[in-house]
Amino acid sequence: MNLKDLGQINILVGGNNSGKTSVLEAISTYCRPLDPLEWLNTSWRREIKYSRKPQLDALKWLFPQNSQVSHTHVYEGETYVSSNGDFPVTESRAIYREFEGISELGEVENSSESQLEIDEIEFDNILRGAELELKVATIYDPEELSVKFEIWENQRFVNRKNRSTAVLPIDTVTPFSHRIEQLQINLLSEVILLGMKPEVIKLLQQMDSEITDLVILSPTGKSPSLYIDHKRVGISPLSAFGDGVRRLLFIALTLVKVEGGVLLIDEIETAIHTVALGSSFAWIVKWCQLLDVQLFATTHSLEAIDAMLEASDSETDLVLYRLEKKESQTKAIRLERERLQRLREDLGQEVRV
Amino acid sequence: MRYAIIGVEGPHDQAFTGKVLKLLGFKDFREELKGLESQLDPFWRKFIPVYPKKGNLYKRLDMPSLLFNDTIFVAIYPGEGSNLVTNLDDILFANSEYQTNLAAFGILADCDKSTPDRIVEPYANKFRSYFPNFPDRPGVVNTNSPRTGVYVLPDNASPGVLDTLLCECGQIAYPAYMEKASSYLNEFSESDIKSLKWKNFDREKALVATVVSVLKPGKTNTTSIADNNWVSEQTKQQVPALANFIEFLSQLLELS
Numbered sequence: 001m002n003l004k005d006l007g008q009i010n011i012l013v014g015g016n017n018s019g020k021t022s023v024l025e026a027i028s029t030y031c032r033p034l035d036p037l038e039w040l041n042t043s044w045r046r047e048i049k050y051s052r053k054p055q056l057d058a059l060k061w062l063f064p065q066n067s068q069v070s071h072t073h074v075y076e077g078e079t080y081v082s083s084n085g086d087f088p089v090t091e092s093r094a095i096y097r098e099f100e101g102i103s104e105l106g107e108v109e110n111s112s113e114s115q116l117e118i119d120e121i122e123f124d125n126i127l128r129g130a131e132l133e134l135k136v137a138t139i140y141d142p143e144e145l146s147v148k149f150e151i152w153e154n155q156r157f158v159n160r161k162n163r164s165t166a167v168l169p170i171d172t173v174t175p176f177s178h179r180i181e182q183l184q185i186n187l188l189s190e191v192i193l194l195g196m197k198p199e200v201i202k203l204l205q206q207m208d209s210e211i212t213d214l215v216i217l218s219p220t221g222k223s224p225s226l227y228i229d230h231k232r233v234g235i236s237p238l239s240a241f242g243d244g245v246r247r248l249l250f251i252a253l254t255l256v257k258v259e260g261g262v263l264l265i266d267e268i269e270t271a272i273h274t275v276a277l278g279s280s281f282a283w284i285v286k287w288c289q290l291l292d293v294q295l296f297a298t299t300h301s302l303e304a305i306d307a308m309l310e311a312s313d314s315e316t317d318l319v320l321y322r323l324e325k326k327e328s329q330t331k332a333i334r335l336e337r338e339r340l341q342r343l344r345e346d347l348g349q350e351v352r353v
Numbered sequence: 354m355r356y357a358i359i360g361v362e363g364p365h366d367q368a369f370t371g372k373v374l375k376l377l378g379f380k381d382f383r384e385e386l387k388g389l390e391s392q393l394d395p396f397w398r399k400f401i402p403v404y405p406k407k408g409n410l411y412k413r414l415d416m417p418s419l420l421f422n423d424t425i426f427v428a429i430y431p432g433e434g435s436n437l438v439t440n441l442d443d444i445l446f447a448n449s450e451y452q453t454n455l456a457a458f459g460i461l462a463d464c465d466k467s468t469p470d471r472i473v474e475p476y477a478n479k480f481r482s483y484f485p486n487f488p489d490r491p492g493v494v495n496t497n498s499p500r501t502g503v504y505v506l507p508d509n510a511s512p513g514v515l516d517t518l519l520c521e522c523g524q525i526a527y528p529a530y531m532e533k534a535s536s537y538l539n540e541f542s543e544s545d546i547k548s549l550k551w552k553n554f555d556r557e558k559a560l561v562a563t564v565v566s567v568l569k570p571g572k573t574n575t576t577s578i579a580d581n582n583w584v585s586e587q588t589k590q591q592v593p594a595l596a597n598f599i600e601f602l603s604q605l606l607e608l609s
Contacts, residue, residue, distance in 0.1 A: 302403075324449065335447060343443050346436075347415065348402035351447060 001330045006085075007319035007337075009285055011268075011308060012298045013352045014323030019330050020298040021046065023323070024172060024264040025062060027296055030081045031170035031262055033092035033136045036149045038170075040157060045174055056098075056130055056153050063096045074098045089166050091137040093144075098130045101152075128153040136166050169261025171254045175270040178243065178250035185216055185224055187253040196287075200252045203283045204228070206276040207244040214249075243271035248280060255284070259291040268297035269304040277307035285311050285318075302352060309341055322351060355425040355456035356396050357499075357606055358417075360432050360441045365515055366461050366506075367418055367431045368575035372584040373599055374420045374427060377608060382419035393419075394426055399448050415440075425456060425606055437462075438479050445483050452483045457500040459605045461598075463514040465554055469505040476503050492597065494604040504601045508594040516557040519578070522588040522595060523564055526581070534563035 001019070003010075012020045025042050032038035043058035063077030075098045082091045102125050129152040135144045145166070151157050191197055197214060204211045213229035226238045228245070238246060247270065255263055272280055285308075288295050299305065305320065312318045318337040323330050335343065335351060343349040361367050375381065386392035390401065402414040417428040432440040437460070445451050460476050469491040477489040486497040492509035494502040507518040523531045538559055541549075551559075565577040578584070588595055602608070 322447075331449065333447060333449060339443055339446065342439070343447055344403075345408070347440060347443060348404065349444065349447060350399055350401070350403070 001323070001332055003321055003332050004334055005319070005336075006294070008288060008294055008317040009308070009312065009319070010294070010296045011305060011318070011320045012296065012323060013300070013305070013320060015325070015353055018323040018325045020323055021266055024266055024296060024298065026079070026081050027262060028170055028172055028264060029062075029079075029094070030083065030089065030092050031087070031168040032166075033089055033094075034134050034145065034147050034166055036132055036134065036151075036157070039094065039132065039134070040151075042172075045172060054153060055157065056128060056151060059130065059132070059151065060096060060098070063094075074100070087168050088138045088140055089136050089168075090139055091135075091144075093135040095133040095135075096130055097133070098128060101127050101129055138166060169258040170264070171258050172264040173247075173251055173254055173266065175267040178247040178271070185226065187257055188214065188216060188226060191253065191256050194256065196256065199283070199287070200249070203248050203252055203280065204245055206279045206283070207242070207248060207273075211245070244273060244276065247271040251284065252287070255287055255291060255293055258293055260293070262294045262296065263288070265295065265297040268299050269301040274303050274307075277304055278310045281307050281311035285316060289316075300352070302350070305340075305351065306344060309337070309344060312337060314338070320351065322353075354394070354421075356454060357425055357427045357457035357459070358441075358451065358455060359427060359429050359457075359459045359461060359602075359605075360437050361429055361461045362432065362434050362437055362463060364431050364575050365578065366463075367429050368578040369515055369519075369584065370429045370461055370602075371418045371420055372578055373595075373602060374429075376584055376586070376589065377422075377599070377602065379420040379422050379427065382421065385421075396426070396450070396454070397428055399444070399451070400428060400430070425608075427457075427606065438475050442479050445480075455499040456607070457605050458484060458487075459494075459501065459602075460503040462503060462505050464505045464507070464512050465514050469509050472505050473503045492601060494601065496604075500605050500607060502601065502605050504598055506594075506598075508597055512553075514554045514557065516554060516561045518592070518594045518598075519561045519583050520557050521592045522583045523561065525588050525591045526583060526585060527564055527568070530564045530567055531560070534560050534567070537563060 001023075003023070012023055014020055025045070028042045028045075029039055039062065040055055040059060043062050044055070047058065060075055060077070063075075063079055065077075076096065078093065078095045080091070080093050084090065129150060132149045132151060133146065134149075135146040137144050149157075191200055201211060201214060204214075208230070210231035211228055212231055215227050215229060215235065216224050217227045217235070218224040226249075227235050228238055228241060229235050233240075238249070251265065268281075269277065281304075284295070287293070308318065314337070316337060318340070320335045320340050322333040322335070324333060340351065343351055359370055361370055371381065382388060382393070393401070397417070397419060400417055402416055404414060405412065415431055415433070417430040420427050420429070430441065430444075432438075458480070462472050462476070464472055466472075470489075473489055473491050477487050480487045480501070484499060484501050486495045487501045488495045488503070491503055491505040494500055506515050507513040507521070511517075520531070538556065562574060565572070565574050565581075568581050569577045582588070584595065589599055590596075
């Protein structure tokens, strides 16, 4: 799939299973192409923490799958992404190779035997593992940089390798991350230091006009938490407020975190009432511009598309991509803002399918 | 089923083209299937307009007329005069199935502001990016797939608009009314016409509208074109420009 001429604000639409979230995953790993933790986190992002599949299985499903190959077969797969733009990385390649090994525990238990025959290895002692080979090419270095990692089933992965410089600030807001992830108090502190707090409060007032302030408090003297000052209910913990407030705050803080980088929002309309879409999106567009953040947002909602048009103007670099899954590949129809506006406002056209 | 799109400049052209197709044996989706969304062939779903248009609660919706026979389903899309090229370009660009799955794509345009060759130019320039064989001459049908062509009213050669052709039809179908209407319009002096700021071909438009007001009092031209005999077997036989257009459509839609 080819996403030509990206904008600063990019909306991804398409039917279920057309690959919108996969695009976000590809961008997410591309921004930290040599960081195995980014690959693991990306592979886990689709799942709720407490019912996650094993890390190897999750990672494997980031790679191309083929129904012709048996699931018991030792899998090998490869992904490739390339780009041009200001980010020095021009190509990223990842190779995932499964293998099997004997667990150390198995070897200890069998140590009394003089010679260990393959046939005698008990099935329980065989562990699945995988090698993750990550390669990048950059504008500075035509030679591919390459790193390899071993990941074992049911074992904690520790990345002891040096951190790569091929990194662009990136974070993903999933439809449920505002519910399951801890809001980072340090990010709110950063917002306050940047002088952005009044703006963030304005954003939250789209949801509840009686919100007057955001404060960090530590009532027990231990871990500090985020509280909202409210005209009617007074100072209350963030958790006492609805999904919309929490989600917008989560988006705002994540946006600050990725200054100069990329923000990915899956299902941007989630938890935001239709009346608040326009003003919330106007805030997001404005701060993406001010903080030099490139936004990729998926949506199923025509209201969200219209609200994004309303929230932007002719100067906004807004592009909508509709993903259409064909037999052998996915096609991306690119609609730049001006054409999108004509299609929606002049012709009343459906642009999502 | 094969599919075709014919782009026209406005609702009068839409009614005229629909009437010609009915003369060729087509059925109207509005009459046969009551114009119900639930009965609409999924291929045309992209054309269902979303109200209100541009936020204007009183602006008309541009749902194409849909006519069909046993083998082909035709959408007649009215594209707001000079916006026809841009509107159709946007629709084709945004919907890849309209680029790849059409059996025919044609245009009906007026020759009111330029020569027929010049009228075809912007259509050929724009639509060749989708259909490389799109002809650059009026009245010519390219028979590669999809079939493409532009018919420039009234006859691909003379200046005029739809009403120029309808006036010729009116002389055959309603000669007495046409004569009386013409006498009535002749009563308007040069200075009257000047103060009314008539443009080219406004006399033909007024003439047709005057006859329509007698044939269908209180109704629009589109109703009269659809219901009366401006387009009929008789006018087809006796008005060469109408016969030309019918031949053009027959070639475009590959009608035997």
